[in-house]
Amino acid sequence: MMAMIEVQHITRRYHEVDALKGISLSVRQGAVFGFLGPNGAGKTTLIKILAGLIKPTLGSFRINGVTNAATKKYVGYLAQHPSFYPWMTGRELLRFSGELYGMSSTEIGQRILELLELCGIQHAADRRIGGYSGGMVQRLGIAQAILHRPRVTLLDEPVSALDPVGRKEVLELITRLREETTIFMSSHILEDVQRVCDEVAIVSHGSIILHGEVKPLLQSHARPRMSLEFATSTDARAFLALMASQSVVGAAESDFRVAIAEDDYRTSYPNIMRMLAEHDLRVVSIGRQSATLEDVFMHHIEERNHA
């Protein structure tokens, strides 16, 4: 499948500091691409470059096969903290946006109705944006970003400012959008990215440290673990100490929970059971936790920081 976004060796320098260091990546058409990284990693910088808001110091990019300024008509963009004219109504903003993209009045009218429904803001369409809640502004932001049916939609932290209900709704909306546009979204909420993205890239200190499809990444990089929940925190601490004496690596997940890599758990299973019985450590539950993107992320970020 053709690459909808191609980024080649992009570097962006701010006052002697490289926010991006020769980043290259490609995103296939129709993908939901997650661009992950800790705060200050360079996520917003790359999204702003792709949106045409800032220029790369070095390197180039192509969207839908065209370069630099010509890409603007193929791109829809939602900023991390979107702000719109507070004196406009939601419907007026969408109409204004459509007109600037050269859409016909009929087409704009139809598309507005479609998007107001899709984004769940039809009840507020004729209210001034100044009175919208954060979630409504975010949904309106998505609507204005995809109004002109862009080939690529750039979403910068689209759910970070929302409450759990708003987050869920916006993520569902993003999932529905994959049918009509390629989505490039940045986030530091890994659970959300795992839910909606097909492909991810992890960026740290301006460089991509991992890039690939989510499922293979989880299979190859993440290690499933067993989680033991104890009746008391004293039991949990005692178990951790015993494990250390047996050279089995465990990690405290909380005061009452201890996690062990699934492989270690299987190998040391008889020892673990014996320790629990001999020291009368009361286990409330034992559960297997699937590999998450957070494991992959943390592993690589820590590895990078050590390096």
Place this chain on the structure above:
Amino acid sequence: MHNQISILLSKEMTEGFRTHRFLIWTIICGFFGILSPLSAYYMSDILALIGSTQSVQLTITAPTYRDAVDQYVKNFTQLGSILVIFLAMGSVAGEKVDGLLQLLVVRPIPCRSILCSKILAMVFTVCSGLGVAVILSSLYAWYLFPGFPVIPFVKSNLLLMLYLVVITVMTISVSAMVEKPVVAGLCSMGLWLLFSMSGSLGGFGEYSFTRLGSEMIRLTQGFSISLKPIVSSLVILIGGSGGALISLNRWEPSQ
């Protein structure tokens, strides 16, 4: 591009109406228009009243339409200028701060369309307010001062219009070059004061656009005018717009 300018201009005009920018300026212009002939006409009475209460003997000449025109020019070239700076200082810088400018820049619109629409909308606002002032002032002055030269006064207002347009464009240009409306306001105010001070000097000062006020008075009174301030105004309009465009093309939202 024409179509984009008209869309952006329509947005700017709607914003002007809904944020009451247009209304405020028009009311103030109307007030200046009425106040100038009235205050000139009744000033002698007011001063005579003050003199009688203070037991002071004042010799006051009878008011003429020249006093009304002087007052009118002073109101617009002093308070009016400050108000125009206040209204225009946030037109670009304010949108940078609010994140609204990137909403436009991210779309396939040339920066010159954005700048052009902002300038046109502000110029329209300033000129229509001035138009209201001209009508009201002419009516009152014509009624209060027999022999008031209505036609020369209306014509001479074109110079005042140019004066205010220069301040508008200068402020919008500065607003496009800086990141904060307050900075834009202070810089524009500084420039205006600089031009005003240089305008009071001879020689090079004759080119200051702030001389347009005194040229307006001369024109109303039937004298010929100097073209020097008009030339400098055009230079400022072209230079300011060009500088603003270069600055806007280079602008990037802060991190």
